[in-house]
Amino acid sequence: MPELPEVETTLRGIEPHLVGRRIREVIVREPRLRQPVPASLAGITGARIDAVSRRAKYLLIRLSARHGHLLLHLGMSGSLRLSDPGDDFRRHDHVALTINSSRQLRFHDPRRFGLVLHLPHGEHPADHPLLRHLGPEPLAGSFTPAHLRDACRNRRAVIKLVIMDSKVVVGVGNIYASESLFRAGIRPGIAARRISGPRLHQLHQAIRDVLGEAIRQGGTTLRDFLGADGQPGYFSQQLFVYDRRDEPCRVCSTPIRHRVIGQRSTYWCPTCQK
DNA sequence: CGAACCTCCTGCGGGC
DNA sequence: TGCCCGCAGGAGGTTC
Numbered sequence: 001m002p003e004l005p006e007v008e009t010t011l012r013g014i015e016p017h018l019v020g021r022r023i024r025e026v027i028v029r030e031p032r033l034r035q036p037v038p039a040s041l042a043g044i045t046g047a048r049i050d051a052v053s054r055r056a057k058y059l060l061i062r063l064s065a066r067h068g069h070l071l072l073h074l075g076m077s078g079s080l081r082l083s084d085p086g087d088d089f090r091r092h093d094h095v096a097l098t099i100n101s102s103r104q105l106r107f108h109d110p111r112r113f114g115l116v117l118h119l120p121h122g123e124h125p126a127d128h129p130l131l132r133h134l135g136p137e138p139l140a141g142s143f144t145p146a147h148l149r150d151a152c153r154n155r156r157a158v159i160k161l162v163i164m165d166s167k168v169v170v171g172v173g174n175i176y177a178s179e180s181l182f183r184a185g186i187r188p189g190i191a192a193r194r195i196s197g198p199r200l201h202q203l204h205q206a207i208r209d210v211l212g213e214a215i216r217q218g219g220t221t222l223r224d225f226l227g228a229d230g231q232p233g234y235f236s237q238q239l240f241v242y243d244r245r246d247e248p249c250r251v252c253s254t255p256i257r258h259r260v261i262g263q264r265s266t267y268w269c270p271t272c273q274k
Numbered sequence: 275c276g277a278a279c280c281t282c283c284t285g286c287g288g289g290c
Numbered sequence: 291t292g293c294c295c296g297c298a299g300g301a302g303g304t305t306c
Contacts, residue, residue, distance in 0.1 A: 002300090073300080074299095077298085078300095113301080
C-alpha cells in the first residue's frame with residue numbers, strides 16, 4: 001500500500017503526538033511479521049521518544065538514552081494510527097504503544113509484510129543491513145540528474161525497474177514509477193541505457209515533482225490508505241495512468257495500456273510516451 | 275555482478 | 291447469494 005508519500009504522510013501525522021513523550025506500555029498482539037517482533041521491544045517501556053524520522057519507506061523512532069531505536073516498515077498493507085487506548089483493537093492491530101491515557105500508536109497490517117524492529121543502543125540505524133545499501137532520497141540534493149544518468153549508463157534493465165531499484169533511488173514504488181514515466185514521456189519498458197541524457201533529466205525532475213506533489217496531497221488513497229488521523233490522501237485524483245487500464249489518457253484520450261513488468265502492473269499512454 | 279522469478283499474507287472485487 | 295480466482299501500493303532472497 002504505502003509508497004514514500006504515504007510513509008511521509010504517516011510520519012507527519014504521528015510525529016507531533018509522539019516527540020517528547022514517553023512510552024508507557026508496549027503491547028504485542030501478533031509478533032509474526034516479515035521478521036518476528038523482537039522480545040526486546042518490551043524493554044522500551046518508559047523510554048522517551050526523542051525524534052521520529054523517515055529513511056526511504058522506513059520510519060525511525062529515536063528513543064532516549066540506552067533505549068536505541070525502533071525501525072518500522074509498513075510493507076504492502078501496513079498503517080499506523082493514533083487511537084484512544086480504550087478503543088477496541090481491530091483485527092490485524094499487531095503492535096500498540098501506549099503514550100498516555102488518551103493516545104496509543106497502533107501498527108495495523110493485514111498482510112503482515114511489515115516490520116517492527118528494535119535496534120539496541122549503540123547500533124547506528126544507517127548501518128543496519130536494511131538501510132545500509134539504500135540509494136539517495138529522491139527529494140534530497142544528493143539525488144541529481146547526473147546520478148540517474150550514471151545509474152542508467154550501460155544498464156540493460158528496463159527503466160521502470162531501474163527507478164524502482166532502491167540502490168538507485170529510494171521510495172519510488174509501483175504507482176509513482178508509472179506516474180513519473182508518464183510525466184517524463186518515457187515508456188516503462190525501454191532499456192535504461194537507450195534513454196538520452198536530456199530525457200533522463202526530465203525523468204529526474206518528474207520523479208521529484210510527482211513525489212513532492214503526492215506528499216502535499218497527503219498521499220494516494222486507492223483502496224484503503226488512510227493517514228494517521230484517519231483521513232484519505234487525495235493524490236489519486238491526479239493519477240494520469242496508474243490503475244487506468246483502457247481508460248482515456250487525460251492528455252490525449254488514447255486508451256491507457258497495461259502490462260506486467262517485473263511482476264508488477266504497469267501503465268502507460270502509447271501516444272504521450274515514447 | 276545482473277536479471278528473472280519466488281516468497282511471505284489477507285482482503286477484496288469481479289465473474290460465473 | 292455464494293464461491294473461486296486473480297490481483298493488490300514491498301522488497302528481500304534464491305537461482306542461474
